[in-house]
Amino acid sequence: MRTEQDVIRYLSDYSDFEKAVYVATFRIPYGKVSTYQKIARKIGEPDAxxxxxxxxxxxxxxxxxxxWRVxxxxxxxxxxxxxxxERRERVENEGVPTADGKVLMTDDIVV
DNA sequence: CCCGTGACCGACT
DNA sequence: CAGTCGGCCACGG
Structure with a gap:
C-alpha cells in the first residue's frame, strides 16, 4: 500500500469518481495543500x-x-x-504556514 | 426515481 | 465583516 496503483486496487469496489478523488489527493506532495475545488477541476468535475x-x-x-492536505x-x-x-495540526507539522487557523493560500504551497 | 445530506463556493445582504 | 442563500453533485436510503 504505497503506490498509486495500490490505492486504485484497494478502491476497486468504489466508483470512478471516488477513485479519482483519492488518487488526486494521494498526489498532493508533503508540505503542500490543495482545495476541494481544485481537486474537482483536476478530475474533470469542476462543479463537484x-x-x-x-x-x-x-x-x-x-x-x-x-x-488533511485538502x-x-x-x-x-x-x-x-x-x-x-487535528487536520490543521497535521498540516502545520508538515511545515505549511497558517494564520488565524487558516492556511496562508500562497501559490508556492497550494497545488 | 425522488429526497436528504454535506470537511463547498461565490455573490450578496 | 459575519451571515444567508442558491447552485452543484455523488451517494445512499
Whole structure:
C-alpha cells in the first residue's frame, strides 16, 4: 500500500469518481495543500467540489491518502471542530504556514 | 426515481 | 465583516 496503483486496487469496489478523488489527493506532495475545488477541476468535475468533500470525509485509506492536505478555498478547515483542529495540526507539522487557523493560500504551497 | 445530506463556493445582504 | 442563500453533485436510503 504505497503506490498509486495500490490505492486504485484497494478502491476497486468504489466508483470512478471516488477513485479519482483519492488518487488526486494521494498526489498532493508533503508540505503542500490543495482545495476541494481544485481537486474537482483536476478530475474533470469542476462543479463537484461538494461531492469531493463528502468523499474525502469518508476516506477509507487514512492516512495513506493525505486528506488533511485538502482545505477550503479560503484556507480554512471544515467539518467538526475537533477533527478540523487535528487536520490543521497535521498540516502545520508538515511545515505549511497558517494564520488565524487558516492556511496562508500562497501559490508556492497550494497545488 | 425522488429526497436528504454535506470537511463547498461565490455573490450578496 | 459575519451571515444567508442558491447552485452543484455523488451517494445512499
Amino acid at each position: 467540489m461538494r461531492a469531493v468533500a463528502n468523499t474525502l470525509h469518508n476516506n477509507p485509506l487514512y492516512p495513506i491518502v493525505p486528506c 482545505v477550503r478555498s479560503d484556507g480554512g478547515f471544515g467539518g467538526e471542530a475537533k477533527a478540523a483542529a
